[in-house]
Amino acid sequence: MMRLSPARLALYVISALVLVYLILPVLIIAPISFSSARFLTFPPPSFSLRWYQQYFANPAWMQATRVTLTVALLTVVIATPLGVSAAYAISQSKLRIMRVVHMMLLLPLVVPIIITAVGIFFVYAKVGLVATLPGLVLANVMLGLPYVIISVLAGLQSFDPAQEMVARSLGMNRLRSFFAVTLPQIKSSVVAGGIFAFISAMDETIVALFISGGQYQPLTKRMFTALRDEIDPTIAAISTLMTAASFMLVLLASARQRKGA
Amino acid sequence: MTSTPDPSQKQQRREHGLMLALVSPALLVILALIVLPVGWLAWQSIYHDGFTLENYRRVFTEDIYWRSFALTFEISLAVTGIALLLGYPVAYLANSVPKGWSILILSLVVLPFWTGVLVRAYAWLALLQRTGVINQLLRYLDVTSEPLALVHNTFGAVVATVHILLPFMVLPLYATMQKIPSDLMQAGASLGASPSLTFVRVFLPLSLPGVLAGCTMVFVLCLGFYITPELLGGGRTVMVSMLVSRNVELYNQFGAASAVAVVLLASVLLIFAVVSRFISLDRILGQK
Numbered sequence: 004m005m006r007l008s009p010a011r012l013a014l015y016v017i018s019a020l021v022l023v024y025l026i027l028p029v030l031i032i033a034p035i036s037f038s039s040a041r042f043l044t045f046p047p048p049s050f051s052l053r054w055y056q057q058y059f060a061n062p063a064w065m066q067a068t069r070v071t072l073t074v075a076l077l078t079v080v081i082a083t084p085l086g087v088s089a090a091y092a093i094s095q096s097k098l099r100i101m102r103v104v105h106m107m108l109l110l111p112l113v114v115p116i117i118i119t120a121v122g123i124f125f126v127y128a129k130v131g132l133v134a135t136l137p138g139l140v141l142a143n144v145m146l147g148l149p150y151v152i153i154s155v156l157a158g159l160q161s162f163d164p165a166q167e168m169v170a171r172s173l174g175m176n177r178l179r180s181f182f183a184v185t186l187p188q189i190k191s192s193v194v195a196g197g198i199f200a201f202i203s204a205m206d207e208t209i210v211a212l213f214i215s216g217g218q219y220q221p222l223t224k225r226m227f228t229a230l231r232d233e234i235d236p237t238i239a240a241i242s243t244l245m246t247a248a249s250f251m252l253v254l255l256a257s258a259r260q261r262k263g264a
Numbered sequence: 265m266t267s268t269p270d271p272s273q274k275q276q277r278r279e280h281g282l283m284l285a286l287v288s289p290a291l292l293v294i295l296a297l298i299v300l301p302v303g304w305l306a307w308q309s310i311y312h313d314g315f316t317l318e319n320y321r322r323v324f325t326e327d328i329y330w331r332s333f334a335l336t337f338e339i340s341l342a343v344t345g346i347a348l349l350l351g352y353p354v355a356y357l358a359n360s361v362p363k364g365w366s367i368l369i370l371s372l373v374v375l376p377f378w379t380g381v382l383v384r385a386y387a388w389l390a391l392l393q394r395t396g397v398i399n400q401l402l403r404y405l406d407v408t409s410e411p412l413a414l415v416h417n418t419f420g421a422v423v424a425t426v427h428i429l430l431p432f433m434v435l436p437l438y439a440t441m442q443k444i445p446s447d448l449m450q451a452g453a454s455l456g457a458s459p460s461l462t463f464v465r466v467f468l469p470l471s472l473p474g475v476l477a478g479c480t481m482v483f484v485l486c487l488g489f490y491i492t493p494e495l496l497g498g499g500r501t502v503m504v505s506m507l508v509s510r511n512v513e514l515y516n517q518f519g520a521a522s523a524v525a526v527v528l529l530a531s532v533l534l535i536f537a538v539v540s541r542f543i544s545l546d547r548i549l550g551q552k
Contacts, residue, residue: 010459014353014356015357018354018357018369021350021353021354022354022369022372022373024427025372025373025430026372027387027391028379028384028387028388028391028427029384032386032387089287089291092283092284095283096279096283096284098283098284101283107295108290110298111294113532113536115505115529116488116490117488117490117505117509117525117528118302118305118488118508118525118528118529119297119298119301121305121509121512121522122298122300122301122302122305122525123297123298123301125301125304125305125308126301141296142297144293145293145297148290152290202378208380208381209491212509223382227382227491227495230385230386231494234386234389234393239386242382242383245380246378246380249378249379249380
């Protein structure tokens with residue numbers, strides 16, 4: 004195994020190239036965003052914050068940022084308790100119908116998002132939810148639920164339900180025993196699930212393209228429109244900030260998960 | 265067991281009621297925001313002032329529709345094939361190196377995962393456009409004299425799509441390879457087989473469930489891909505998802521859009537149904 008055969012060498016070279024291909028686009032964005040040039044040139048010209056200034060000084064981008072943050076936060080606040088209670092019921096109940104329910108709750112991962120988006124658009128058009136904040140939040144709650152449920156179910160798998168039984172036999176009611184005994188032990192998977200729901204809402208684009216409008220357009224919709232017209236390095240600045248935000252959130256989530264394990 | 269006393273039966277019924285109550289808010293959201301909308305599409309595809317199959321007739325007979333479906337399947341097949349060719353060596357390497365290295369490799373694989381799809385579309389535009397990084401590098405190295413058309417065509421769309429879907433290939437492959445006992449390879453070697461023969465006869469067949477899981481996920485996701493082909497395909501690569509969106513946004517052809525969506529969804533569900541006969545669905549979906 005240790006001697007470097009030609010096959011092994013080829014494996015190293017191919018894998019290294021694939022890994023470069025994977026991370027190159029992630030690495031290229033930050034340099035563009037800090038460059039003073041409109042296009043990326045070699046050698047890179049001077050360092051500049053002009054694209055960040057353009058972003059922060061533009062009321063339309065700022066409004067979109069507020070929409071994105073509001074939607075993502077509300078999504079977490081709603082999707083997390085819904086997902087936790089659903090995951091708890093799925094893992095504890097012996098009802099046979101729960102298997103079907105479980106499958107249905109994962110539907111957002113199975114149905115191609117473009118289909119979901121168009122369908123929601125038609126339904127929203129009938130009930131007047133197009134271009135509204137509640138409409139945007141509801142759609143993102145639906146899309147974020149599977150992440151919370153998967154994460155919490157994984158957490159509950161290593162939890163012994165007998166502990167909750169003990170608490171109840173000692174006189175706690177069901178709700179109290181859940182909050183006192185179960186929740187503290189699955190806390191890290193709950194937090195991780197919430198973080199994934201936040202990132203999912205922050206990055207969601209396709210549904211927003213169809214159902215958002217007016218003053219309630221999230222960042223991604225404005226970015227998409229801007230990208231279709233012209234390559235403006237302001238997008239590099241926004242992308243850098245968004246990427247930094249997701250990476251920090253993922254690190255936070257995985258740190259919590261490790262602590263919980 | 266058959267003659268359960270009354271109180272415990274009552275308790276059990278209460279327990280069932282509680283569990284259903286706990287699951288119902290989430291279920292309600294799913295029903296209202298995905299089951300109802302998809303049902304709506306299905307209804308709209310066959311009903312417009314009376315029942316009609318006109319929309320489906322168009323999808324299956326009119327050129328632009330079936331050509332778009334054919335193109336989407338072709339691109340999805342190509343993307344799946346490329347992702348397998350690129351992903352297999354990486355998963356194999358991650359599986360055969362010490363723990364620290366494999367964590368590093370897998371982190372690099374999932375790193376782009378957490379970068380938004382739009383962000384990466386932008387990055388590929390910046391890399392591949394006529395004045396982009398790749399073209400400048402090629403000019404600088406004197407490989408080309410004219411900038412190559414790397415983006416706003418099928419090539420650009422495929423490069424960026426493979427990039428986005430590659431983690432969905434590598435992760436199930438790695439998960440499967442991890443479960444292959446390494447003594448099997450040693451046994452092969454001790455029986456005198458060359459490393460390449462043990463790989464082909466022992467390792468490769470045992471990794472096939474991972475290949476199937478990864479290929480299914482990549483293929484199915486690619487069938488419904490929208491943002492990347494729209495931004496990098498240059499308008500000529502009209503995938504099914506773009507057909508749906510154009511019919512809604514530009515032409516107000518709601519019935520036709522719905523029929524296309526239903527056919528696309530049916531294809532996806534059919535693929536899942538066929539594949540789930542060989543490997544469990546959890547195995548395909550379990551990977552985030």
